[in-house]
Amino acid sequence: MSEDPVSSRPVSATVEPVEAGRPAEPPAPAAPQAAYAEAINLASSAYLLGQKAASPDDWLLVSGRWQRAIEKLKAVPPEDPQYAVAQTKLADYAHQVTYAQKRIEQLNHPPDIAIASVPGVRSRPAPVPVAPKPVAPSAPAGTQTIPIVRRQHGTPVIRVVFNDRQTYEMILDTGASRTLLTRAMAQQLGVVTTGQMRATTASHEEVIFETGRLQSISVGDITLSNPEISIGDTIEIGLLGNDFLSGYDMTIRDRENVVELSPAY
Numbered sequence: 001m002s003e004d005p006v007s008s009r010p011v012s013a014t015v016e017p018v019e020a021g022r023p024a025e026p027p028a029p030a031a032p033q034a035a036y037a038e039a040i041n042l043a044s045s046a047y048l049l050g051q052k053a054a055s056p057d058d059w060l061l062v063s064g065r066w067q068r069a070i071e072k073l074k075a076v077p078p079e080d081p082q083y084a085v086a087q088t089k090l091a092d093y094a095h096q097v098t099y100a101q102k103r104i105e106q107l108n109h110p111p112d113i114a115i116a117s118v119p120g121v122r123s124r125p126a127p128v129p130v131a132p133k134p135v136a137p138s139a140p141a142g143t144q145t146i147p148i149v150r151r152q153h154g155t156p157v158i159r160v161v162f163n164d165r166q167t168y169e170m171i172l173d174t175g176a177s178r179t180l181l182t183r184a185m186a187q188q189l190g191v192v193t194t195g196q197m198r199a200t201t202a203s204h205e206e207v208i209f210e211t212g213r214l215q216s217i218s219v220g221d222i223t224l225s226n227p228e229i230s231i232g233d234t235i236e237i238g239l240l241g242n243d244f245l246s247g248y249d250m251t252i253r254d255r256e257n258v259v260e261l262s263p264a265y
Contacts, residue, residue, distance in 0.1 A: 043093060063104070
């Protein structure tokens with residue numbers, strides 16, 4: 001007995017009808033990272049960068065990270081469990097931004113160099129850096145601001161008035177115990193030789209200078225009366241020494257290209 005062949009009838013699928021005019025449901029978006037967590041990550045990154053920052057560009061990056069962290073803290077919604085904590089961190093992060101910006105300002109504008117006068121010191125003292133301050137202090141009362149006309153091997157040269165009538169360019173030399181004139185200057189000022197002095201140079205060689213007296217030496221409103229000076233035959237420009245600078249602190253302001261002489265109280 002022969003079997004019936006299998007019929008190739010199509011299998012019917014049940015399809016639910018779509019309601020007319022009803023839009024399809026969009027897929028649910030992935031949950032984004034919480035704003036508070038992003039703020040903490042940015043703050044941690046800014047802190048680590050700040051430990052190694054050395055240049056203005058480094059601190060600019062640090063400042064930017066702290067600012068982005070602040071933006072994330074402000075985005076924490078009130079219903080977030082970390083909302084209260086986020087609000088307390090805003091002030092601290094703002095302080096970090098201010099500090100980074102101050103570091104940028106300090107690195108872009110290095111502090112001036114101050115040299116304190118030391119009477120009787122023969123060797124030239126090394127420049128002493130002034131501690132950086134957000135606001136430059138005002139000059140003490142009695143401070144004289146003297147223009148720097150040029151530099152001699154990096155050392156400031158200023159104009160000095162002798163005997164209330166003759167002006168010469170002089171090197172500011174805190175390492176010289178006494179003002180030293182060239183032979184030509186001494187002759188033009190009519191200096192009368194009154195004696196000799198023996199001095200030891202930086203190479204420990206002894207040199208003999210002739211000495212004499214002037215009526216006065218003046219820089220700005222500062223005047224030294226009846227000073228004894230030395231006369232040198234091997235120098236091309238005079239040296240204003242500690243006999244004049246004693247009792248004053250000298251500050252060299254490179255940006256303004258001036259020297260400030262302030263009474264040393």
